[in-house]
Amino acid sequence: MVTLTSLVRVDLSYNDLSGSIPEEIGAIPRLKTLILAGNRLAGIIPLSLGTSASLRYVDLAANNLSGAIPYFQKTTSLQLLDLSANFLSGSIPASLGNVSSLNYIRLAQNNLKGSIPEALASLTNMSMLQVIGLSSNLLSGPIPSLGSLSNLSRLILGSNMLQGEDWAFLTSLTNCSQLLMLALDGNSLNGTIPSTIGNLRNLIILALSRNRFTGEIPSTLGNLSQLNQLSLDDNLLSGNIPASLGQYQRLTMLNLSVNNLDGSIPSEILNISSLSLGLDLSNNNLTGMIPPEIGKLINLGLLNVSSNKLYGEIPPELGLCVVLSSLQMEGNMLSGIIPQSLSALKAIQQMDLSENNLSGQIPEFFEDFRTIHHLNLSYNKLEGPIPTGGIFANSSNAVMLEGNMALCQRIPIFSLPICPTTSASKRKINARLLLIIAPPVIIALLSFLCVIATVMKGKTTQPSESYRETMKKVSYGDILKATNWFSLVNKISSSHTASVYIGRFEFDTDLVAIKVFHLDEQGSLHSFFTECEVLKHTRHRNLIQAITLCSTVDFENNEFKALVYEFMANGSLDMWIHSRQHQGSPRRVLSLGQRISILADVASALDYLHNQLVPPLIHCDLKPSNVLLDYDMTSRIGDFGSAKFLSSSLNSSPEGLVGASGTIGYIAPEYAMGCKISTGGDVYGFGVLLLEMLTAKRPTDKLFGNNLSLHKYVDLAFPDKINEILDPQMQNKEDEVLCNLHLQNYIIPLVEIGLMCSMESPKDRPGMRDVFAKIFAIQEAFIQTF
Structure with missing residues (x-):
């Protein structure tokens, strides 16, 4: 490698490279750029990188590198150093302070320890430094004075163990006139x-x-x-x-x-x-009282004033906030009726007014809300008949009314008393029942007649419109505005092939998730077309659904492609299992019942993909970050960019072509040995996901090495010591009887399923139809008991 005297740039990012980085790479005399991010590279960082006089950009992020950061002694030209999302340990070497040319240093998501002063005391000479990213490590101690970094624009130190109440460093930052972002969240800083x-x-x-x-x-x-x-x-x-x-x-x-x-x-x-x-x-x-000025927030998407001591009536002006998607006012002392003006909140998806003193009847305008998924009116003083249409049409978990002792129902749907009826009201009820019952009967009759007519003609019917024509049409400009010009604030997540933004179109009221594909990156165009094919051929309540797509050119005539999805308000499953590693993630934790429900949802979706679709569909990248949660915590599998249909013309490649992409820890071991793509690969990923949900341990946790995996870790404890490795937040340890009941009746059977699904050999794994049946039975037993 040292003979490559003219090599200037090496970019092998976001492939499937493994093994270690060769020591000789730092000896290439003219090498300026080294980008190996997004692979499976392991081992230590070559010491030769710290002595290269030519290197300017070093990006080794998102690998499995371990050991200490090498000392940088002769790298006088280094401008960017990104070693984030690895398993690096030790302290940040003070020798980095000798690299006066650095303007970007990112060491986030590692296991770095020590206090920042030891590592950054010498960085005050680095007048070119613009970005310091050290979040999600184990750094402790106070934050040093950084005032001489006059060009500093982003200081990101969140999710560490930083302490102290000495804010001298903040005073010094007033010299940093370019500072745009200061993130100190998730530490132990105190004082005022x-x-x-x-x-x-x-x-x-x-x-x-x-x-x-x-x-x-x-x-x-x-x-x-x-x-x-x-x-x-x-x-x-x-x-x-x-x-x-x-x-x-x-x-x-x-x-x-x-x-x-x-x-x-x-x-x-x-x-x-x-x-x-x-x-x-x-x-x-x-x-x-809630001020009437609340009506001025006409662009507000989410309002949460719950768990306070607010009193008085809900201000009618709240109805002016017409784009509200989430309204949470529970746990206060609000009184009076639910104002009629709230009927203007047509975009509402979640509303919680529980645990107040609200009175009067439940307004019938709730029947007209088409986007609402969750309505909680429980523990108030509401009275009279409940509406029967819209979200009230069934007794699902979408509506909660308990604790309102004077409520009654006209039609026996909820567990409430039947309203007393007069002759006139009986006629109204019968008319409404006719409206509810008649349409399905008429539709069934028309369907039957259509089938008869088709048979008589001797040919099959064709849909009047194509899949694409039934979708909303959005332009590049619409997406640009909806995402606030692709603002970082709107960005939810990002990968090699695409970035996902939260947004809202001017012509609509719902929040949406917009996936914009990085068409300059290899594989992104294939990922876009794959997702389109999957979305076109699948329909299931536990699969993410697209609202529309956009395939056009941007304002500079570059190709542009995006998919618009329903917005999943409760984020990803990964955020809930590993909430401390996600800024802004929910503070709540998943109960055992919720975990069982999520597993049943995911298993149902996989059973559909494997056994009900023709041809079967393999997801190929099942993991917690690809399981999304709606407002009512319903699970939906997303991100089908790596998916493959089996034995189908839908594939552009031969059946079972080796090379399934995926994520380390969730990829079935047989794929690494050249075996064909199969449903067993998804079963393996599901088994790992199940064990991760119960233990809160990632399959790539630093606890696991060459001789230990998540499967072996759980198997060694199963069944007698399984309680010792479970997520401690899942169970109430104070109730020993209940804890033991959960363990024996639900947790141990689930762990057994997870172990079977994650067996090394695919022939030892069950099919998803059997897996779903077993988990569904566990879910039913849990619901009946609790």
């Missing part, structure tokens, strides 16, 4: 937030959530006129919400939840017309 934070006037994102800050919110935060996101949630802050926060003109998200804030909601913060992503004031001690 100093007023000098208001001097960071160019900040766009300020994330201080999940720490131990006390005292009041400084009013000087209102000076940060460029802020787009402000997160102070999950601290110990007290006092009133400063009215000065109402000065923001660009803020899209304000989260002050889970603190000890008191006083009333200042009407000033309801003047922030730019708030679109959310206003969360929940889990505080706020009192008083």
